[in-house]
Amino acid sequence: MKTKHGPSLSSRITRFVGIFLLFFFAAVFALPLYWMIRTALMDDALVFSIPVRWVPDPAVWENFVTVFQRMDLAKYIRNTVFSSVMPVIGVLFSCPFIAYSLTKVPWKGGKIIFPIILFTMMIPWQVTQIPMYSIWAKLGLTDSFVPLILPTFFGSGYYIYLCRQYMKSLPNSVIEAARIDGAGDLRILYTIVYPMCKSTLTTIAVLVFIAHWNDLNGPLLYLQSSSKYTLSIGLQQFRKADNPEWPLLMAASTVFTVPLIALFFFAQQYFLNGISTTSGLK
Amino acid sequence: MKSNVIVERAPDGSARLSVSARQRRFNRIGLMFASPWIIGFLCFTIVPVGMAIYYSFTNYDLFSRQDWVWFQNYVDIFHDRYIWKSLGNTMYVTLIGTPLGQVVALALALLLNQRRIKGIPVFRTLFYLPTLVPIVASSMLFMWVLNGNHGLLNTVLGWFGIPGPYWLSDPKFTKMALIIMDVWRCGTGMIIYLAALRSVPETFYEAAELDGAGPVRRFFSITLPCISPTIEFQVVMSMISHFQYFTQAYVFASLTDMSNGAGGGPGNSMLFYCLYLYRKAFLQYKMGYASAMAVLLAIIVIVATAIVMYFSEKSVNYDVE
Known part of the structure; x- marks a missing residue:
């Protein structure tokens, strides 16, 4: 905008092309989402009609009722919520604990532990998956939520890392002052450090929740009986069992998606924070 | 006290x-x-x-056998033609999926980084939404979008007189189908690129504009060098995640290959390394063999991650401000 004679012709063309492409890509990215909702509201018989019907007319809202009856969706939702919320609690319990030891307690161990944490993040889960499965099987804990939840209470490298990055930036003077006043470290962590880390902890909670809401591999290995299925497995099994009934599948997929989109709109800043923190841009 | x-x-x-x-x-x-x-x-x-x-040095099968077999698993892996098939498929999605995904993510970020345009947050949300669709749900959606006769993509292609292929049953197109879905879900990369673009100092562009550099020249001479550390980081991270390609492939392959459950899809065209590993371990219970596969995977990933660390180290030092 520093030019004296207003935008030149070439910059006006650039601007037009830019706006055009923005709308073009917006349409491309939105269409599959529209396709999902459109199919979810469609009569099963009309899905395969040619030419393609773009607007579900009449809109069959009953699909959402049917899918709850046919798929036991309510149970899957309960299981998914349980197996996503418990890890959030686990991670929020363990990771600040460990990050505190790494950043706010002056001891030798911290310097040894942190590089090990970074190294463990490189080990693909496929390596530990087989031995862990045989361990849980020997303990008789397969076909339960324990293998999906318990490990989160012992910290997870990635979230410890996020937590540590933020805690490191907190001033040590506050903590030292509290120590001189005789506060124990547990109290310092819960009354001083926790409130200061609120935004980072919320970001972590959101990331953990989404990761577990999405997870297919864990439930695939450990949840064998259908009463324990999460949405990932339930959806996969439903598709397997029948010929694809696209309206019902799309209705179930919509139900599966909506909570995450709602979460996104409530906690948008934490999503965006989390992404740029993890990429090392912050 | x-x-x-x-x-x-x-x-x-x-x-x-x-x-x-x-x-x-x-x-x-x-x-x-x-x-x-x-x-x-x-x-x-x-x-x-x-x-x-x-x-990985035994023939463990989870139930009865666990005998020491030295390097037999590793030798068998070398002679297993499905391993080579799965490595080939994995390389295919890595070599095509990574550049395509990164180019689209960067292009979207560039569009969102335009100045003097209103409603950018709305577009940003729209581009990000697909990433929020859970991976199994989004796989279901794309099996429908890419349906050969009634799918969204082939309908749209039909408008332009292009006969769309049978994405899910033609072995030549199944991997492309997965890549199309992954590109649709590139929102995370887009956000990262956007943050990188916003950290490029405005003064660089103003100076270039005064010197008469056009938008293309500005992109190649200023933007690209300034965000190159982010690009390097993203490319290597994307490669690593492609080595571990599993969930989408599992859903697509097991649902398009009804004959043998979690197979590799039509003509094993979606048999990726980690899908094959899963099949060996949890369908055939060849735990020893699968462990050897996992150990090899870990070596590949650790070497690649070491490269990421090296590059991210570089990006920390490389400070434009």
């Missing part, structure tokens, strides 16, 4: 003793706070990794 006593005593000349007492106390506290991680590290990392390496 203890610390009070030590702090008060410190000026009395017994400084050295109290310092070491303090230090011992800190060591105890540090250990206490780190103990969940130490327990977790032993139980969920050290022991399983050790077991995986041990298993």
